[in-house]
Amino acid sequence: MKAIWNGTTIAESDDTVVVEGNHYFPREAVNSDYLTDSNTHTTCPWKGLASYFTLTVDGKTNPDAAWYYPDPKPAASEIKDRVAFWKGVRVEP
Numbered sequence: 001m002k003a004i005w006n007g008t009t010i011a012e013s014d015d016t017v018v019v020e021g022n023h024y025f026p027r028e029a030v031n032s033d034y035l036t037d038s039n040t041h042t043t044c045p046w047k048g049l050a051s052y053f054t055l056t057v058d059g060k061t062n063p064d065a066a067w068y069y070p071d072p073k074p075a076a077s078e079i080k081d082r083v084a085f086w087k088g089v090r091v092e093p
Contacts, residue, residue: 001025005065005089006057010034017078019047023091024082027068040064047076055089065089 001023003011013029038052040063053066065087072080085091 001091001093003030003085003089003091005055005062005085006060008034008057010055010057010066010085010089011083017082019076019079019084022084022086024068024079024084027081027083030066030083035066038064042067044069044076046073047079048073053083062087062089 001013001016002009003025011025011030013025016023016025034055034057035053036056038054040052042050044050048069050067050069052064055062055065066083066085068083069076069079
């Protein structure tokens with residue numbers, strides 16, 4: 001699978017975990033050059049506290065377009081150290 005935004009591949013892996021329709025990529029499969037930590041956090045009742053990244057590609061930013069669970073609840077342990085995308089990021093084979 002690939003995560004693509006602004007014409008650039010942000011992440012690529014054959015080892016994604018799908019939860020609620022979202023592909024979670026291994027952290028090491030995501031190009032850190034395009035990520036900036038965000039101060040945004042949300043809470044999911046069964047996954048826990050999510051943290052976000054803002055994407056920056058060729059001078060364009062996409063705030064909070066990637067998220068991850070640094071310390072997920074036990075029911076979501078399979079997505080620890082994985083990153084998912086939204087806000088216009090295409091995820092495709």
